[in-house]
Amino acid sequence: MGLNPASHPGITVRSPTLEVFRMLRRLVTGLCVVLSTLALAQGKPAAPNKDAGTPAPPPKPTAAATVKDGLSTPESVLYDAETDTFLVSNINGTPLTKDNNGYVSEFAADGTVITAKLIEGGQKGVTLNAPKGLALSQGTLYVADIDTVRLFDRKTGAPKGEVKVAGATFVNDVFAAADGKVYVTDSGLKAGKDGFEPSGTDGVYVIEPGKKPKLKTLLKSKDLNRPNGVLATADTLYVVSYGANELHVLDLNGKKKAEPTKLPKGGLDGLLLVGERFFISSWEGKAVFAGKPGEAFVEVVSDVNAPADLGFDVKRNRVLVPRFLDNQVEAWDVK
Ligand SMILES: [Ca+2]
Numbered sequence: 001m002g003l004n005p006a007s008h009p010g011i012t013v014r015s016p017t018l019e020v021f022r023m024l025r026r027l028v029t030g031l032c033v034v035l036s037t038l039a040l041a042q043g044k045p046a047a048p049n050k051d052a053g054t055p056a057p058p059p060k061p062t063a064a065a066t067v068k069d070g071l072s073t074p075e076s077v078l079y080d081a082e083t084d085t086f087l088v089s090n091i092n093g094t095p096l097t098k099d100n101n102g103y104v105s106e107f108a109a110d111g112t113v114i115t116a117k118l119i120e121g122g123q124k125g126v127t128l129n130a131p132k133g134l135a136l137s138q139g140t141l142y143v144a145d146i147d148t149v150r151l152f153d154r155k156t157g158a159p160k161g162e163v164k165v166a167g168a169t170f171v172n173d174v175f176a177a178a179d180g181k182v183y184v185t186d187s188g189l190k191a192g193k194d195g196f197e198p199s200g201t202d203g204v205y206v207i208e209p210g211k212k213p214k215l216k217t218l219l220k221s222k223d224l225n226r227p228n229g230v231l232a233t234a235d236t237l238y239v240v241s242y243g244a245n246e247l248h249v250l251d252l253n254g255k256k257k258a259e260p261t262k263l264p265k266g267g268l269d270g271l272l273l274v275g276e277r278f279f280i281s282s283w284e285g286k287a288v289f290a291g292k293p294g295e296a297f298v299e300v301v302s303d304v305n306a307p308a309d310l311g312f313d314v315k316r317n318r319v320l321v322p323r324f325l326d327n328q329v330e331a332w333d334v335k
């Protein structure tokens with residue numbers, strides 16, 4: 001009878017099959033420990049190495065130029081390619097106060113002051129209360145001012161008339177189209193107990209130029225959600241909502257052409273078209289977004305508090321951002 005090693009108390013002889021099985025089990029267990037450790041490491045941020053110090057965050061992008069001198073509640077920036085300068089409207093006070101102290105300043109592209117007050121309320125026969133949107137057409141500067149669009153000589157700043165926007169409570173933006181027509185928005189806001197409240201007058205108008213400029217109503221609708229920035233191409237009118245995150249697409253008669261495009265954030269103000277790209281400023285996002293109607297907009301300028309009506313320096317490819325609450329204008333390089 002042969003010896004049964006497994007049953008003998010003093011002798012341990014391993015069967016080869018059992019040994020292989022045990023080795024495999026150890027390997028698998030070890031592998032599981034390694035894998036679960038790796039998984040944990042991936043799920044958890046690495047603990048900061050105190051000896052090496054916490055690595056510094058990458059530097060935040062900054063504006064290429066900043067203007068701080070002589071600004072008081074700047075609302076709009078308009079770049080004039082002919083002179084390579086830019087104009088800034090200064091509300092100087094609150095947006096709806098008829099204090100006749102508003103002014104328009106002119107700066108070189110690097111931010112140097114050229115004329116501190118090219119146009120000033122209360123001086124040289126000028127009335128100007130709370131200037132907002134600016135537009136330039138055939139040597140005439142159009143300035144939005146509460147319930148009126150005022151006209152001035154671009155070079156001298158001399159007054160050249162005015163167009164009352166009957167029924168409007170908050171004339172905000174003006175845009176000069178290639179054919180000389182000037183489009184106007186009424187944001188439909190009035191002073192309330194806690195800041196501004198809707199007046200229900202939301203609308204878009206057009207001024208037809210001439211010896212006696214004529215105002216025409218294109219659309220009055222609360223669906224525009226406090227219309228602010230406006231621009232027109234040869235066949236389309238674009239309007240952004242201050243009370244929403246919408247870019248509205250209309251025909252030149254104010255009829256809806258397409259569903260509004262939604263932006264990542266609302267409180268929209270400035271509206272520019274550069275090539276085929278739209279640039280839109282957002283108070284809610286403290287940012288400037290870029291994109292095309294019907295497509296996703298991306299953030300191209302960040303960390304700009306209260307960015308109002310944008311300008312564009314075509315020579316240097318810079319978005320000009322008036323920071324309404326900070327009394328400064330910034331020029332940002334964009335690709
Ligand atoms: Ca004022």
Ligand SMILES: [Ca+2]
Nearest residue numbers: 172228269309
């Ligand atoms: Ca505006």
